[in-house]
Amino acid sequence: MTDTAREALARAADAARLAPSIHNTQPWRWVVHADRLELFAVPDRQLREQDPDGRLMRLSCGAALHHARVALAAEGWLHDVERPAGEPLAVIRVERHEPADPRAMQRFQLLHVRHTDRRTVSDEPVPQGVRQALVDAARQGGARLHVLHRDEVLQLAVMIEHAGAAQQGDERMSTETAQWVGGDRPAGTGLPDAVIPAELPLTTVAERDFGVSGTLAAGAGHDTAASYAVLYGDGDEALDWLRAGEALSAVWLAATEHGATVLPLSSPVELVFTRQALRRMLSDTGYPYLVLRLGIADADHAGPPHTPRLPAEQVIELADE
Structure with a gap:
């Protein structure tokens, strides 16, 4: 492969820094070779109390993997992905270059627009056609999306209430959360005050209580117009959670394209009884x-x-070749 391919792979790894991750821990590392891009998990940025088995760490890495693939497609690079059962989590191999598809270029722009919004949503419901587009995006990404009906939303509300109470009563979990949220965080990571509501919104399905008051105006609305969905799949192994992250990224970009917001709620999958x-x-x-x-x-x-995001030099390594 030419230096141009290596440069494209490096740019893809850089674009992947924009991916969502649990508490914005960014638990990934990329190694750029002349013909391939390798993705590794970084256990030092794993939430050991909330995610002891690394499920959400791998899901986060899957989102980064999908972001990198979107970036390559936007430049016209055809590629293949291997997902070994171990480390690296994934290997992207570029095959050849073609003229970029305008649709792929548009999806790349969405990477820079996508973000997490913890404010209350508006009174405008998500149109059925948009919900179906997100279901389709999840399937294409390697998972499935089940949109909850009203009775299931009420069940979810109770489930999240129980999960929140259990986690707030666990001193180790609370201490871990405090390390990634609010003013004192590892540089370039975590959730700053500006993205955390000043007070918890009054909603049927509660948002996570991070234990701190941010500076984001939560809004005066309610979640009556919101839709809730469960991202799920056939397996519970490491590879399944990686693919779940790829599907999450695909769903989120599709939602952004259609003017919809996405707020991940991970607390019910962090505890055995709610999962x-x-x-x-x-x-x-x-x-x-x-x-x-x-x-x-x-x-x-x-x-x-x-x-915030970690600087490129902390998550991207250029292999000596």
Whole structure:
């Protein structure tokens, strides 16, 4: 491969820094070779208390993997992905270059627009056609998306309330959360005050209580117009969670394209008893990876800023070849 391919792979790894991750921990590392891009997990940025098995770490890495692929496609690079059962988590191999598809270039622009919005959503419901587009995006990304009906949303509300109470009562979990949220965080990571509501919104399905008061105006609305969905799949192994992250990224970009917001709710999959309850909600047809709140943002008020990112030199290594 030419130096141009290596440069494209480096740019793809750089674009992947924009991917969402649990508490913005960014638990990934890339190694750029002349013909391939290798993705590794970084256990030092794993949430050991909330994510002891590394499920959400791998999901986060999967989102980064999808971001990198979107970046390569936007430049016209055809590529193949290997997902070994171990490390590296994934290997992207470029095959050849073709003229870029305008649609792929548009998707790349969405990487820079996508962000997490913890404000209350507007009173405008997510149109059925948009919900179906997100279901389709999840399937194309390697997972499935089940949009909850009203009774299931009420069950979810109780489930999240129980999960929140259990986690707030666990001193080790609370201490871990405090390391990534608010003013004192590892540089370039975590959730700053500007993206955390000043007070918890009054909603049927509670948002995570981070234990700190941010500076983001939460809004005066409610979640009555929001849709809730469970991202799930057939397996519960490491590879399944990686693919779940790829699907999450695909769903989020599709939502951004259609003017919808996505708020991941991970607390019900962090605890065994709520994860089992979610699986029963799916009639035991799959394993839940994440709960998503879908909504339409209030266009009259500016959204929160993007969360910080680690510098490229901390997450991207250029192999000596």
